[in-house]
Amino acid sequence: MRRLGGSAALRRSTLLRSLGLVAAGAVVLALVSEGLGAYDNLELATGAYYFAVLAGLTVLVGVSGQISLGHGGLMAVGAYTVVLLIGNEQWALVPALAAAVVVTSLVGIPVGAAASRLRGPYLAGATLAFAVGLPALADKFPATFGGENGLTINPPTPPSFLGASFELERWEAWIACAGALIVLFVLYNLLHSGFGRALRAVRDDEIAASLCGLRVGRAQTLAFILSAGCAGLGGGLLAVVLQLATPGAFPLELSLTLLTGVVLGGLGSLAGAIWGAAVLVLLPSWTNDLAHSFSLSANVENNLPFAIYGLVLIGAMLVWPSGIQGGVRELGGRLRRLRAHRVAER
Amino acid sequence: MTKFIDLTLNGVSTGAIYAAVALALVLIWRATRIINFAQGAMLMITTYIASAVINSTGSYWFGFVVALLSGLILGAVIERVLIRRVESAPPLNAVIVALGLYTLLVAVAGMIWGNTPRSFPAAFSIRGYDIGGTRVLFAPNDSFIVLVVIAVALGLALLFRATGLGLQMRAAAFQPEVARLLGVRVGRMFTLGWALAAMAGALAGVLVAPSIFLGPNDFDPILIIGFVAAVVGGLDSPPGAVIGGVGLGLGLSYVSGYEGSALVPLAALVILVFVLMVRPSGLFSSTQGRRV
Amino acid sequence: MLVVEELTTDYGAVRAVDHVSLEVGAGSITAVLGANGAGKTSLLRTITGLVPATAGRVRIDGENITAMAVEEIVRRGVAHVPEGRGVIVELTVEENLRLGGLWRRAEAARPKEIYALFPRLEERQSQPASRLSGGERQMLSIGRALVARPRVLLLDEPSLGLAPVLVAQIMALVRRLADTLGLAVLLVEQNARSALSIANRGIVLDLGRVVADQEPEALASDERLRHAYLGF
Numbered sequence: 001m002r003r004l005g006g007s008a009a010l011r012r013s014t015l016l017r018s019l020g021l022v023a024a025g026a027v028v029l030a031l032v033s034e035g036l037g038a039y040d041n042l043e044l045a046t047g048a049y050y051f052a053v054l055a056g057l058t059v060l061v062g063v064s065g066q067i068s069l070g071h072g073g074l075m076a077v078g079a080y081t082v083v084l085l086i087g088n089e090q091w092a093l094v095p096a097l098a099a100a101v102v103v104t105s106l107v108g109i110p111v112g113a114a115a116s117r118l119r120g121p122y123l124a125g126a127t128l129a130f131a132v133g134l135p136a137l138a139d140k141f142p143a144t145f146g147g148e149n150g151l152t153i154n155p156p157t158p159p160s161f162l163g164a165s166f167e168l169e170r171w172e173a174w175i176a177c178a179g180a181l182i183v184l185f186v187l188y189n190l191l192h193s194g195f196g197r198a199l200r201a202v203r204d205d206e207i208a209a210s211l212c213g214l215r216v217g218r219a220q221t222l223a224f225i226l227s228a229g230c231a232g233l234g235g236g237l238l239a240v241v242l243q244l245a246t247p248g249a250f251p252l253e254l255s256l257t258l259l260t261g262v263v264l265g266g267l268g269s270l271a272g273a274i275w276g277a278a279v280l281v282l283l284p285s286w287t288n289d290l291a292h293s294f295s296l297s298a299n300v301e302n303n304l305p306f307a308i309y310g311l312v313l314i315g316a317m318l319v320w321p322s323g324i325q326g327g328v329r330e331l332g333g334r335l336r337r338l339r340a341h342r343v344a345e346r
Numbered sequence: 347m348t349k350f351i352d353l354t355l356n357g358v359s360t361g362a363i364y365a366a367v368a369l370a371l372v373l374i375w376r377a378t379r380i381i382n383f384a385q386g387a388m389l390m391i392t393t394y395i396a397s398a399v400i401n402s403t404g405s406y407w408f409g410f411v412v413a414l415l416s417g418l419i420l421g422a423v424i425e426r427v428l429i430r431r432v433e434s435a436p437p438l439n440a441v442i443v444a445l446g447l448y449t450l451l452v453a454v455a456g457m458i459w460g461n462t463p464r465s466f467p468a469a470f471s472i473r474g475y476d477i478g479g480t481r482v483l484f485a486p487n488d489s490f491i492v493l494v495v496i497a498v499a500l501g502l503a504l505l506f507r508a509t510g511l512g513l514q515m516r517a518a519a520f521q522p523e524v525a526r527l528l529g530v531r532v533g534r535m536f537t538l539g540w541a542l543a544a545m546a547g548a549l550a551g552v553l554v555a556p557s558i559f560l561g562p563n564d565f566d567p568i569l570i571i572g573f574v575a576a577v578v579g580g581l582d583s584p585p586g587a588v589i590g591g592v593g594l595g596l597g598l599s600y601v602s603g604y605e606g607s608a609l610v611p612l613a614a615l616v617i618l619v620f621v622l623m624v625r626p627s628g629l630f631s632s633t634q635g636r637r638v
Numbered sequence: 639m640l641v642v643e644e645l646t647t648d649y650g651a652v653r654a655v656d657h658v659s660l661e662v663g664a665g666s667i668t669a670v671l672g673a674n675g676a677g678k679t680s681l682l683r684t685i686t687g688l689v690p691a692t693a694g695r696v697r698i699d700g701e702n703i704t705a706m707a708v709e710e711i712v713r714r715g716v717a718h719v720p721e722g723r724g725v726i727v728e729l730t731v732e733e734n735l736r737l738g739g740l741w742r743r744a745e746a747a748r749p750k751e752i753y754a755l756f757p758r759l760e761e762r763q764s765q766p767a768s769r770l771s772g773g774e775r776q777m778l779s780i781g782r783a784l785v786a787r788p789r790v791l792l793l794d795e796p797s798l799g800l801a802p803v804l805v806a807q808i809m810a811l812v813r814r815l816a817d818t819l820g821l822a823v824l825l826v827e828q829n830a831r832s833a834l835s836i837a838n839r840g841i842v843l844d845l846g847r848v849v850a851d852q853e854p855e856a857l858a859s860d861e862r863l864r865h866a867y868l869g870f
């Protein structure tokens with residue numbers, strides 16, 4: 001039905017809606033970060049760069065139907081790019097982040113082209129090996145990548161017009177949130193364009209899509225490159241927030257955690273990526289607090305957060321197979337039906 | 347030349363262990379189309395159980411048998427209690443459940459046995475054989491490892507190829523609905539597939555534990571390489587898992603011997619990408635890869 | 639033998655089978671006809687328990703099997719040859735056959751007995767079933783159903799995609815099986831003419847409902863039904 005409307009008008013309205021979303025998001029985030037202390041602002045920054053990665057990953061997994069266990073490796077590419085450019089070449093922050101996106105997208109081209117030939121578990125295996133194998137490069141070329149200890153940079157300085165008392169952590173949160181909003185803007189528009197429809201068609205039925213003239217392999221490769229770019233930006237932001245890049249910051253668990261985030265949040269929607277980022281930031285600290293609120297032996301106390309985390313993952317998948325966003329949508333639908341029912345009864 | 351021989355022998359013995367892990371993953375993939383990321387944690391638990399039994403009874407063999415039996419039970423229980431509930435959900439959900447289970451089991455092991463790694467005994471001597479005056483990098487215990495894995499692989503082949511039960515397991519894996527129409531109790535076949543897989547995993551655990559230390563996270567690298575081996579061999583093919591495991595064991599042994607162990611993960615990646623580019627669904631898989 | 643009473647099946651909001659009742663006695667064939675999407679496959683799938691019934695009952699020799707699991711229904715002597723034949727192409731011809739009788743243990747028919755019915759299969763017994771032609775797959779699929787010595791045989795469009803000569807052969811065989819083994823056969827077909835040629839009773843489904851339930855001759859001579867539903 002939508003296609004019947006003028007497509008130019010449709011494009012304009014999508015653009016306007018996304019600009020509105022971004023503006024609203026910016027205002028809310030600025031206000032929120034105003035009210036937060038240093039620690040919480042760091043958490044906000046963490047959530048923001050997680051969102052950048054998860055949004056790209058949800059397009060790849062939820063919309064184009066591929067899988068990646070290697071996005072932690074792509075984040076590492078972005079992080080090292082930023083650290084090398086800022087630390088060695090004295091680049092400014094924004095061009096360094098842009099370069100991180102470009103370099104990671106370039107890395108994504110061969111990986112995505114290879115990935116588009118592979119199916120589920122084989123793709124999982126290849127990307128998993130990517131996540132595990134890549135950090136070994138840092139050890140192989142210690143002169144460039146600093147080996148096990150990685151590389152560090154100086155913290156970003158808040159611009160002077162914000163005032164002398166503007167906290168570093170708040171500034172970091174702003175940078176990360178700006179990156180997240182850019183990702184939101186770009187992906188929102190892409191998902192509501194012909195490209196988004198093509199990806200969904202490919203996911204739902206590859207053969208039918210190829211019979212309709214869609215170039216399946218190309219669409220999937222593009223989706224991979226896109227999500228790689230997002231992961232690069234997320235990794236670059238991580239480097240800026242932590243002021244370092246080390247192989248240890250990008251273990252296999254990171255890649256698996258990212259996948260967990262998109263599924264728990266709700267696959268295939270940007271709102272789901274927001275939920276996912278929130279879960280990835282909050283769940284570990286909540287489980288930590290919960291575990292430490294009992295008085296227990298050291299072994300139990302140290303491992304309890306992980307046990308709770310594991311239980312939550314399992315429980316969430318059994319209770320909400322479509323993730324938080326799916327649950328929210330179902331709830332919304334039920335409320336709407338209830339209201340329609342009431343109106344009908346009157 | 348002696349170094350080459352040493353590396354080859356060492357590759358065969360570690361390759362046998364990778365083969366057992368790969369077999370565990372392949373059996374579960376065939377039965378329920380799930381990549382069992384919890385396998386590493388499951389075999390860690392069964393190895394801890396074996397360690398506890400060995401310590402309290404003093405008998406290696408008692409611990410060995412208990413490890414296999416507890417693997418059998420653990421696999422069956424996990425399939426029944428958890429996996430059955432996500433079988434009809436999108437495939438990624440099962441992946442997340444497996445990851446959650448992994449985290450939970452690792453944490454539980456840490457709670458019970460602590461996070462400090464401990465040693466685990468070998469079944470036989472780990473002093474290399476003396477051949478013509480030189481000591482080679484292959485010990486009686488390595489012979490044991492290789493023989494046990496061969497026995498398990500042959501046993502599984504016999505089960506699948508020569509028995510009615512194996513035929514039903516294969517039918518349930520390939521076409522569950524048709525199998526049900528032919529009277530196959532498909533749910534039981536899935537449970538049995540998980541149980542046998544977990545037993546193969548438990549075997550890999552006790553075999554590898556003497557050469558690494560036994561700690562909650564110490565089996566992860568073996569699981570990853572076992573997974574690569576399974577993918578290289580073709581996830582549908584148990585013989586592929588064995589060949590993939592031994593092949594990878596050899597390849598990685600050479601890389602680690604000549605280029606240093608830091609490069610092993612990267613080498614695994616290169617081997618995997620190379621194989622998948624040539625054969626997108628592994629070397630020995632019977633099903634077709636995507637063609638578009 | 640097989641009694642279906644007011645059977646109803648829903649897929650969410652779609653009603654695929656709507657209060658269908660029918661009976662098939664031993665040694666007799668009931669043809670279920672109707673256009674694509676009429677609900678024929680859904681009817682068979684509900685009888686064997688692959689899809690849950692919303693309402694109604696299925697009975698075998700008086701025993702209510704409606705809520706049973708597929709595996710249990712099969713053990714009551716129901717064999718279902720599914721749409722598209724359901725040959726497991728990864729297994730050999732012989733393995734497909736053996737699989738059909740495993741639950742019967744010693745009482746299952748030997749592959750030899752099936753090969754006597756379908757000599758073509760014997761020549762190919764150790765080949766993977768993926769090598770078989772469409773007609774051979776249909777023979778394998780029916781043969782595999784017979785291995786368990788069923789009492790009720792449900793056939794979902796056995797003629798689909800086969801050459802007319804083969805269709806005639808299959809129909810003749812189904813008639814012979816009903817007569818010699820005393821099988822109760824529920825035969826779903828779109829090829830109404832050949833199905834009616836061997837049936838004892840004809841039922842026409844439309845939108846899940848029974849719109850006609852008559853002797854085959856009466857059905858075949860009813861101009862209105864033929865035009866509206868049977869296409870000949």
Ligand SMILES: Nc1ncnc2c1ncn2[C@@H]1O[C@H](COP(=O)(O)OP(=O)(O)O)[C@@H](O)[C@H]1O
Pocket residue numbers: 649652653654672673674675676677678679680681
């Ligand atoms: N799994 C399913 N989910 C939802 N609707 C279905 C499903 N299978 C069949 N249907 C619908 O049920 C109706 C009957 O289908 P079917 O039993 O296959 O008819 P037939 O075998 O006569 O062609 C059709 O409208 C079809 O679209």
Ligand SMILES: [Mg+2]
Pocket residue numbers: 675678679680721
């Ligand atoms: Mg049909």
